[in-house]
Amino acid sequence: MALHRRIPKKNRKKLKSVDPFNMKANAAKFNDPKRSRNNAPEKIKEEQPLTNAMKQLMAEHNPIITKQEAKKKKKQRNAVLRQSEELGLKKGRFETVSRFAKRIEGTLHSRISETIAIAKHGLAGRKQEEIDADYAKIDEAEKRKKDQAKREIENKIKEAKKKREQEAKKREEAEKAKELRKAAKRKLEEEEKKNEESFGEEEDEDDDDTDKRKQKKVKTTEIEEKKDEKIVKLSKKGEKKRNFEGEKDG
DSSP, X not given: OOSOOSSOOOXXXXXXXXXXXOTTHHHHHHHOTTTOOOOSOOOOOSSOOOOHHHHHHHHHHSOOOOHHHHHHHSOOOOHHHHHHHHHTOOOOTTOOHHHHHHHHHHHHHXXXXXXXXXXXXXXXXXXXXXXXXXXXXXXXXXXXXXXXXXXXXXXXXXXXXXXXXXXXXXXXXXXXXXXXXXXXXHHHHHHHHHHHXXXXXXXXXXXXXXXXXXXXXXXXXXXXXXXXXXXXXXXHHHHHHHHHHHHHHO
C-alpha cells in the first residue's frame, strides 16, 4: 500500500473539542423533544393492514381510474345529437349530422305550418275571434316596433339638422367677428395715419415759426448794430467838436 497520497484523506484520529467533565452532554441530546424519534412500529390493531404487494395485486384486478383518465375516456358528444335525444329523435345509421339537422328543421316547419293552418280554419278548438285578437296583438306589436324605429330615425335626422344649423350659426358669428376685427383694425390704421399727418403739419408750422423767429432775431441784431454804429459816430463827432472848441479857447 502506498504511504503517500496525492489527495489526502480525512484524518479521523483528531480529538474533538469536548468538555470532558460534562457528563450529561449525550443525555441532553436524547432528551431534546425536537430530536426525539420513535421509529418503532405502531401497535397492531384488530385488522391487519394490507401490504404494498397486496395493494398492487388488487389494483391489477380493480384498476383505480383517476379524473384525468376518466376525462380522456369520456367522448365528446355532439350538441345536436344530445338535444335530439332529449326530444326523442334519433339519427339514422348512415345519416350525417348536417342531414339529420336539416331533417329535424323540415319536420318542425311542417308541424308549425300544420298548426297554423288548423288555427286559421278554426279546427284547433279555439274561436276565430280569439285567434284574430291574437293576430291583431302581434300586428300591433310589429307596428309599434316599426313606428319606434321610424321615430328614432326622424329624431336622428332632426338632431343632425339642428347640429348643422348650430354649426352654420357658429361659422357666421365667427365670420362677423372676424369682419368686425378687421374693420376696427382698419380704423386704427386710418387714425394712426391721420395723427402722423397732423403731427407732420405741426412740425412744419413749428419750423416756419422758428425760421421767422430767427429772421426777427437777425433783424433786431442788425438794428442794434446800426444803432451802436450811430452812437459811435455821434460820440466821435462830439469829441471833434470839443477838441475844436478847446483849440479856439486856447
